[in-house]
Amino acid sequence: MSRIQSSPAALRGSVGALGGFAIVTLLTFVGLMAITFFIGRVIPIDPVLSVVGDRATQEQYDAARVAMGLDRPLAVQFLAYVGDVFQGNLGHSVSTNRPVAEDLARVFPATLEMATLGIIIGVGMGVPLGVWAAARQGTWIDHLIRVFALLGYSVPAFWLGLVGLVVFYAGLGWVSGPGRVDIFYEGVVEPRSGLMLVDSALAGDWDVFWNALDHLILPATILGFFSLAYIARMTRSFMLDQLGQEYITTARVKGVAEWRVIWTHGFRPIRVPLITVIGLSYAALLEGSVMIETVFSWPGIGNYLTVALLNADMNAVLGATLVIGAVFILINKLSDVLYRMLDPRSR
Amino acid sequence: MTTMTDWLLDDSPTSRVQASLGRGYRMIRLLMRNPLAVIGAVILLTLIFAAVFAPWIAPHSPLGQNLSQRLLPPSSTHWMGTDELGRDIFSRVIYGARITLMIVALVAVIAAPLGLLIGAVSGYFGGWTDKVLMGVTDVFLSMPKLILALAFVAALGPGIENAIIAIAITSWPAYARIARAETLTFRNAEFISAMRLLGASHARIITGHVLPLCTSSMIVRVTLDMAGIILTAAGLGFLGLGAQPPLPEWGAMISRGRAFILDQWWVATMPGFAIIVVSLGFCFLGDGLRDVLDPKQGGKS
Amino acid sequence: MSQSPLLELENLRVSFPTPKGRVEVVKGLSFTLGRERLGIVGESGSGKSMTGRAILRLVRRPGQQDADKMTFDGIDLRRLSERRMRDLRGARISMIMQDPKFSLNPVMTIGEQIAEALRTHERLARRDVQARVLQMLEAVRINDPKRVMALYPHEVSGGMGQRIMIAMMLIPRPDLLIADEPTSALDVSVQAQVLDLIDELVRDKGMGLILISHDLNLVARYCDHILVMHAGQVVESCAASELHNATHPYTRGLLAAVPRMEETREELPVLDRSAWSGT
Numbered sequence: 001m002s003r004i005q006s007s008p009a010a011l012r013g014s015v016g017a018l019g020g021f022a023i024v025t026l027l028t029f030v031g032l033m034a035i036t037f038f039i040g041r042v043i044p045i046d047p048v049l050s051v052v053g054d055r056a057t058q059e060q061y062d063a064a065r066v067a068m069g070l071d072r073p074l075a076v077q078f079l080a081y082v083g084d085v086f087q088g089n090l091g092h093s094v095s096t097n098r099p100v101a102e103d104l105a106r107v108f109p110a111t112l113e114m115a116t117l118g119i120i121i122g123v124g125m126g127v128p129l130g131v132w133a134a135a136r137q138g139t140w141i142d143h144l145i146r147v148f149a150l151l152g153y154s155v156p157a158f159w160l161g162l163v164g165l166v167v168f169y170a171g172l173g174w175v176s177g178p179g180r181v182d183i184f185y186e187g188v189v190e191p192r193s194g195l196m197l198v199d200s201a202l203a204g205d206w207d208v209f210w211n212a213l214d215h216l217i218l219p220a221t222i223l224g225f226f227s228l229a230y231i232a233r234m235t236r237s238f239m240l241d242q243l244g245q246e247y248i249t250t251a252r253v254k255g256v257a258e259w260r261v262i263w264t265h266g267f268r269p270i271r272v273p274l275i276t277v278i279g280l281s282y283a284a285l286l287e288g289s290v291m292i293e294t295v296f297s298w299p300g301i302g303n304y305l306t307v308a309l310l311n312a313d314m315n316a317v318l319g320a321t322l323v324i325g326a327v328f329i330l331i332n333k334l335s336d337v338l339y340r341m342l343d344p345r346s347r
Numbered sequence: 348m349t350t351m352t353d354w355l356l357d358d359s360p361t362s363r364v365q366a367s368l369g370r371g372y373r374m375i376r377l378l379m380r381n382p383l384a385v386i387g388a389v390i391l392l393t394l395i396f397a398a399v400f401a402p403w404i405a406p407h408s409p410l411g412q413n414l415s416q417r418l419l420p421p422s423s424t425h426w427m428g429t430d431e432l433g434r435d436i437f438s439r440v441i442y443g444a445r446i447t448l449m450i451v452a453l454v455a456v457i458a459a460p461l462g463l464l465i466g467a468v469s470g471y472f473g474g475w476t477d478k479v480l481m482g483v484t485d486v487f488l489s490m491p492k493l494i495l496a497l498a499f500v501a502a503l504g505p506g507i508e509n510a511i512i513a514i515a516i517t518s519w520p521a522y523a524r525i526a527r528a529e530t531l532t533f534r535n536a537e538f539i540s541a542m543r544l545l546g547a548s549h550a551r552i553i554t555g556h557v558l559p560l561c562t563s564s565m566i567v568r569v570t571l572d573m574a575g576i577i578l579t580a581a582g583l584g585f586l587g588l589g590a591q592p593p594l595p596e597w598g599a600m601i602s603r604g605r606a607f608i609l610d611q612w613w614v615a616t617m618p619g620f621a622i623i624v625v626s627l628g629f630c631f632l633g634d635g636l637r638d639v640l641d642p643k644q645g646g647k648s
Numbered sequence: 649m650s651q652s653p654l655l656e657l658e659n660l661r662v663s664f665p666t667p668k669g670r671v672e673v674v675k676g677l678s679f680t681l682g683r684e685r686l687g688i689v690g691e692s693g694s695g696k697s698m699t700g701r702a703i704l705r706l707v708r709r710p711g712q713q714d715a716d717k718m719t720f721d722g723i724d725l726r727r728l729s730e731r732r733m734r735d736l737r738g739a740r741i742s743m744i745m746q747d748p749k750f751s752l753n754p755v756m757t758i759g760e761q762i763a764e765a766l767r768t769h770e771r772l773a774r775r776d777v778q779a780r781v782l783q784m785l786e787a788v789r790i791n792d793p794k795r796v797m798a799l800y801p802h803e804v805s806g807g808m809g810q811r812i813m814i815a816m817m818l819i820p821r822p823d824l825l826i827a828d829e830p831t832s833a834l835d836v837s838v839q840a841q842v843l844d845l846i847d848e849l850v851r852d853k854g855m856g857l858i859l860i861s862h863d864l865n866l867v868a869r870y871c872d873h874i875l876v877m878h879a880g881q882v883v884e885s886c887a888a889s890e891l892h893n894a895t896h897p898y899t900r901g902l903l904a905a906v907p908r909m910e911e912t913r914e915e916l917p918v919l920d921r922s923a924w925s926g927t
Contacts, residue, residue, distance in 0.1 A: 027486075039498050151623070155580070166616075314501065
């Protein structure tokens with residue numbers, strides 16, 4: 001694993017894996033679109049009515065119906081929908097009066113920034129905690145970490161966000177409150193990547209940078225806590241598997257120091273499966289951001305989604321669902337492929 | 348007493364009743380040895396108790412407003428304080444146990460059998476049935492559950508029934524996967540072929556033999572999932588998409604308290620503690636059950 | 649055998665907790681070992697492997713070990729701090745494990761693993777480590793050691809894996825080598841090679857050897873002294889050459905069950921467990 005040899009056979013294997021990956025991913029995307037299509041066209045309140053209004057005549061109604069293509073068979077409608085999506089056309093948002101795709105492109109970086117810092121915090125704390133728990137299996141430290149991790153499965157994200165605001169913002173004043181930056185820093189930095197930290201650093205405007213970090217750190221830490229829970233549990237169970245192996249005893253027979261037994265012999269083999277776990281958690285953070293963003297008024301995709309939900313803005317809801325779902329699927333499948341390519345035993 | 352335990356622990360039980368009672372007894376004994384599982388069981392029993400006897404436990408009415416008693420901090424008369432309409436939060440939390448229990452039970456009753464059936468049929472028949480069913484399952488599985496539930500509720504309209512349906516729709520695929528994996532392990536077993544030779548129909552084998560064998564791993568998984576279901580339901584309530592006011596649903600209560608969070612912290616935080624305790628209870632019990640019912644997985648996660 | 653003994657064990661006990669209380673898998677084992685070759689024989693579950701691990705103080709939790717006396721070269725192993733014990737492991741007492749498929753780390757190259765055994769105990773320049781590893785690999789008859797060093801364990805055969813194991817355990821030049829079923833995971837065709845190799849290296853370096861095996865013949869061939877273990881206890885202790893005079897019914901039973909080249913028996917006798925008390 002320390003060096004990845006690229007023999008022709010291994011390369012052919014990864015090309016094959018990539019091909020299979022592309023097909024499976026594509027099929028999953030189509031499945032995702034089928035679901036959003038189904039939600040959008042089949043279940044809800046009559047989409048025609050929401051366009052023409054209650055007082056439209058039957059003729060107006062029928063005309064709108066034909067214009068929207070709703071008189072065609074479902075399969076044809078679905079194909080048209082898939083075509084639209086692939087061209088980046090997600091419809092028009094009623095609440096912002098702009099194309100949904102444009103809206104999403106604008107809000108997505110804010111979510112990405114928060115989720116990325118969140119996963120860094122989650123991995124940075126979850127992995128060592130998991131390893132520690134496994135090394136001390138059955139002791140009170142192990143139990144403490146276990147309960148701490150289970151809390152991550154039991155605490156509502158929105159509640160923890162509120163409590164965090166009360167304690168660290170209102171109470172202790174350690175961090176800044178809701179939003180991405182203070183109001184007077186708003187729009188100071190030209191958005192290039194859309195990531196506030198990157199943009200302000202590029203512009204050399206460190207006031208904005210520190211202010212943005214101050215706003216980001218609390219929601220990202222809370223988000224990170226939820227990935228920590230999963231990462232620590234998985235790390236612990238992988239480590240326990242490893243520490244039960246014969247070659248761990250071999251290392252001890254050699255007189256290798258305990259930290260080296262754990263980190264070199266125990267931890268090294270689980271780095272690859274951990275990649276999958278981290279990928280899954282990262283994807284899950286996108287989902288978790290919906291609640292956190294609502295609480296912190298964070299102008300990301302989660303906030304956009306909840307605002308759209310409350311306004312019954314179906315195009316925006318389905319567009320956001322589709323994008324979050326697509327990113328989720330992509331990260332999932334990518335970490336899967338990465339796993340297969342990096343594991344030396346599969347060579 | 349000793350003869351009773353001896354009878355229960357007999358290595359060669361003489362009747363079916365003795366065998367299954369003995370198995371149950373052994374399981375409970377193992378479970379009792381895990382302190383976290385015991386705590387979990389106690390929490391859940393308390394939840395059920397609170398839900399059943401809410402009118403007798405709650406000191407005040409969950410809906411009765413008293414505007415002269417608005418936003419009072421926790422005290423001996425109002426253990427968790429009062430909300431913006433002067434309602435006793437403790438009483439509302441107690442009544443909220445009913446809603447939580449109902450959501451959890453209904454989701455389990457809808458999603459688990461659905462997943463179980465799809466998984467068992469898929470694993471039992473194999474071939475194209477399997478490919479198609481598992482393809483659909485995988486599509487659902489690879490999607491974010493909360494987002495999907497949100498989209499469903501958006502389409503169906505807010506409300507507690509729709510929230511339950513949406514959560515159930517997003518929960519079954521995981522159960523289908525487990526049931527299929529379980530079915531595959533004994534699909535080619537001798538006793539299945541023996542049943543076929545005796546002329547039993549597929550439907551009979553699946554309902555009579557395949558499904559019961561999947562239940563133990565199913566119970567473990569459902570228990571572990573309960574925390575997530577509670578959190579999703581509370582989240583929908585928080586966003587105003589689940590239970591509607593004035594129902595004392597915990598997530599919706601937090602949402603109402605959000606407006607007063609800086610000055611009257613207890614309005615939003617108290618229901619949160621209820622959610623945490625109950626979710627933890629399910630996690631603890633689920634972990635313990637897994638160690639007992641599914642020893643293969645015992646060391647894992 | 650002449651001067652002070654290499655290893656002295658008195659009343660060694662290893663126990664594991666079960667739902668029905670602690671169960672002893674080694675019940676009071678005692679022996680004294682010089683720079684000689686001791687064989688410990690017994691069926692699986694007789695506690696012979698646990699004895700090997702207990703000498704290194706590597707019985708895993710929740711297992712427990714204790715002894716009235718456990719000295720190695722005058723050092724009281726029971727009192728040694730874990731740190732000092734680690735300095736002893738590998739450097740002075742080493743152990744060859746059963747199956748190279750499981751006992752070699754799958755994601756470390758063979759070179760790294762052997763070098764680690766050396767580097768744990770000796771501060772050496774990188775080049776010297778490399779030279780010692782190559783030399784050791786040659787000593788265990790591995791052709792093209794340079795190439796083998798870069799391989800991962802799953803890329804070599806079982807016999808070669810076990811020779812790598814031997815190299816790894818002998819490179820810090822220990823005084824006592826424990827070999828725990830070193831050949832039972834290997835093809836019959838390479839078993840003798842591996843054992844001959846161990847035997848040769850042990851004799852050359854004047855080490856003590858404890859060979860743990862279920863195979864009475866094999867132990868008799870490679871050892872000076874033999875302990876027969878059954879259910880955690882030593883039931884027979886004799887010189888290898890005296891084995892045919894064994895008195896304990898369990899040993900006699902084992903001996904009788906061994907097939908011979910020139911024999912004409914129709915059926916091999918099955919061990920008759922009612923012949924001795926205890927079980």
